[in-house]
Amino acid sequence: MTTELVVFDMAGTTVADDGLVERAFTAAIAAAGVSEEDDRYAGMLDYVRETMGQSKITVFRAMLGDEDLAQRANAEFEGSYGRMAAAGECKPIPGAEETIRGLRERGVRVAFTTGFAPATQRALLDALGWHDLADLALAPGDGVRGRPYPDLVLAAALKLQVTDVRAIAVVGDTPADVRTGLAAGAGIVAGVLTGASSRGELEAAHATHVLDSVSALPAVLEGAAQS
Numbered sequence: 474m475t476t477e478l479v480v481f482d483m484a485g486t487t488v489a490d491d492g493l494v495e496r497a498f499t500a501a502i503a504a505a506g507v508s509e510e511d512d513r514y515a516g517m518l519d520y521v522r523e524t525m526g527q528s529k530i531t532v533f534r535a536m537l538g539d540e541d542l543a544q545r546a547n548a549e550f551e552g553s554y555g556r557m558a559a560a561g562e563c564k565p566i567p568g569a570e571e572t573i574r575g576l577r578e579r580g581v582r583v584a585f586t587t588g589f590a591p592a593t594q595r596a597l598l599d600a601l602g603w604h605d606l607a608d609l610a611l612a613p614g615d616g617v618r619g620r621p622y623p624d625l626v627l628a629a630a631l632k633l634q635v636t637d638v639r640a641i642a643v644v645g646d647t648p649a650d651v652r653t654g655l656a657a658g659a660g661i662v663a664g665v666l667t668g669a670s671s672r673g674e675l676e677a678a679h680a681t682h683v684l685d686s687v688s689a690l691p692a693v694l695e696g697a698a699q700s
Contacts, residue, residue, distance in 0.1 A: 485668020
């Protein structure tokens with residue numbers, strides 16, 4: 474089946490994170506009263522790593538167990554990450570821009586999705602000059618749950634008028650990305666090794682492909698179209 478839509482994750486997949494998520498997390502839980510010297514810090518950092526790719530407010534709710542603290546932490550996380558992005562601390566994964574432009578030149582639609590809030594996604598797109606790179610950018614919000622639910626992928630399919638969910642490819646660097654793609658019924662669900670997860674973790678999540686980077690995706694799509 475010819476791929477009609479590719480849904481790309483951002484941080485770790487198309488954007489080099491370089492530890493920004495963990496730095497923003499440290500600022501976030503400090504705002505909720507947990508310092509790096511706190512006995513809870515190491516376990517919380519481990520949980521953030523385990524849940525990479527998921528909606529950040531959901532992660533903070535599970536971690537802190539208090540809605541006010543979770544909202545405070547999430548606001549600080551999003552603000553901190555947005556400021557670092559605006560300061561130029563985010564860079565494209567090598568080959569990502571060329572891959573996306575090449576796909577669109579071939580008539581494949583492209584959507585960006587993220588676990589960040591919409592304002593942080595916009596700050597990231599601003600910093601990279603990527604507002605016109607993809608057809609669509611989506612983040613969790615009212616009526617659209619974040620990963621590992623299928624909502625972001627299905628919302629992109631509806632907005633971009635995909636004819637069959639099997640004509641979707643989902644690409645991300647975490648098991649949450651993989652679970653999202655599988656839940657949405659995507660025909661290709663590829664994990665990439667440029668971000669948070671190892672080959673073994675992505676394979677255990679049942680990725681259909683594990684790639685060194687998004688640059689390898691066009692060859693996968695071509696092979697799928699010919700099979």
